Amino acid sequence: MQENFTDNNNESKENLGVYISTYGCQMNVNDTDRMYSLLEMVNFNPVSRPEDADLIIINSCSVREKPVHKVHSEVGRYKNLKKSNSKLRIGVGGCVGQQEKKNLLSDVPLLDFVFGTDAIDELPDIVEKIYRNDQKIVRARFEHQKPYQIQTLNRNPGISTFVNITKGCDNFCTFCVVPFTRGRERSRSLNELVKDVNSLVQRGVKEVTLLGQNVNSYKSECGAHFSKLLEVLAQDTDIERIRYTTSHPKDFDQELCDVMARNREKICEYIHLPVQSGNSEVLARMNRGYSRKEYLDKVLMIKNFVPGVSLSTDIIVGFPGETEEQFEDTLSLLEEVEYETLFAFKYSPRPFTKAAKFEDQLSEQQKSERLNQLFAKHDEIAFPLAKKYEGQILKVLVEKHNLETGKVNGRSTQNKLVHFSGGSDLIGKTVSVEITEAFPQTLRGKRVEL
Ligand code: SF4
Structure with missing residues (x-):
């Protein structure tokens, strides 16, 4: 798909610059990479500063407070760029685009287009029309019935990369905006995923x-269910390691444990299992x-079933109506499960969600205090948990080399970041490393030959 855009004066527009600012979760980071790849196919070169761009896209997130306000202020910062570069077009994608649709265009006059989370693959077409017809565009309809067919399009996939297997969510947790911003859940075909991973x-x-x-x-x-997909990827492709995120506790079953146990050589023993609260x-x-x-x-x-597994979780503190005793159940759960990594957030109401209408909202001060208490509790348990790795030999996939320090780093199968001495020739190799010192977030070690 190679195409040059022409504006209404038929002036050739080759090699324009595109800048994408990204907010939010790993899905959005991955979507940004996809957008760059799609736009590269129609002659847009990624640039690292908005000042150098002819196309600016804000890949937005609805999770933070005042997300629409954030879009307003970012677009406002580009006002002078728009004056000095007549080619400059500005669009908003991601969850705020999906949520606000055409309202964004009327609220933010500097915007040229808005596209939703199901319209990413239409980006070349949207951009082409924006330049050709000089008219504003909104594309933010969910395509619930359409199969989820994409190809992983990482420009520089590197040693380790993400592969989307599902999108959307049907669970409607009362605090979460995802079902409204990413739509109903859809899965990619197993055969396509095998091809994708092989390539x-x-x-x-x-x-x-x-x-x-x-x-x-x-x-x-x-x-085929998730455990089948995992097993097929482990057994029928030459990928060395497989991880996955995020898994829902209610769908985590014995079969998945069996597959992980049977394919330990490839499926990493690290599981992110968001609990959200320790109180029923x-x-x-x-x-x-x-x-x-x-x-x-x-x-x-x-x-x-997965000995030596490393667990991480997400927790929301200060959910509406959460009492002190209920919060204490969350604190005790941290100790009981022994999470090595914790991602914790204060509850904040999201548009369209049921919990936003619950009346017993907690004060910001209560939420902040509980968040601090939770992190303090995790600090107490995380360091001793990291210490258990001292003396162990871990398999580390090397990803980076630091010329100045002469050290390399990579991740163990438990998702621990490990630093040790080595050269750039190790990048992409899996090596055995004996852990000599554990820190709360990282491990230090020395390479050993087995
Ligand atoms: S928190 Fe609940 S609704 Fe939101 S994405 Fe996860 S499972 Fe779906």
Whole structure:
């Protein structure tokens, strides 16, 4: 798909610059890479400063507070650029684009286009029309019925890359805006994913992270579930390592544990299992679909089947109505599960969600205090958990070399960042490293030959 854009004066527009500013989660980061790849195919070169761009896209996120306000202020910063560069066009994609649709165009007159999370692959067409017809465009309809067919389009996939397997979510947790901004859940076909991973392997990729809002409710049109997909990728492709995120506790089953246990050589023993709260009543109000006990039973099953597993989680503090006692259940759960990594957030109301209408909202001060308490508790447990790696030999996939320090770093199968002495020839290789010193976030070691 090579095409040059022409404006209404038929002036050739080759090699224009595109700058994308990205907010939010890994899905958005991955979407940005996809946008750059698609635009590169129609002669837009990525630039690192908005000042050098002829096309600016804000890949927005609805999760933070005042997301629309943030779009307003960022576009406002480009006002003078628009005056000095008549070619400059500005668009908004991502979750705010999906949520606000044409309202954004009327609220922010400097904008030229708005596109939703299902319209990313239409970007070349949207941009072409913007330049050709000089008219504003909104494309933000969900395509619920359309199959989810994409190809991973990383420009520089590197050693380790993300592969989208599902999009959207059907769970409607009461705090979450995703079902409204990413639509109903859809899965890519198993065969397409195998092809995709094989082609990434040919481009030098050693590790893939399968990505989706809720990967373990994956269902291919041939009926294959997530555990089947994992096993097929582990056994029928030459990828060295497989990770996945994010998995939902209610969908985490025995079969998935069996597949991980059978394919330990390839499927990494690191699982991100968001719990959100340690109290069953709060979990019910969140519509999470499991109780504290059910969650703990799954953790026990995982630890039994995947020895040495490293667990991480997401927690929301200060959910509406959360009492001090209920919060304490979350604190005790941290100790009981022994999460090595914690991602924690204060609850904040999101548009369209049920919890935003709950009346018993907590004050900002209460939420901040609980967040601090939670991190302090995690600090107490995380360092001793990291210390257990001292003396262990871990398999590390080397990703970076630092010329100044003469050290390399990479991730162990448990997703630990490990630093040790070595040269750039190690990049892309998996080596054995004996851990000599553990720090709260990283490990230090020395290479050993086995
Ligand atoms: S929290 Fe996760 S499972 Fe729940 S609605 Fe949001 S994306 Fe779906």
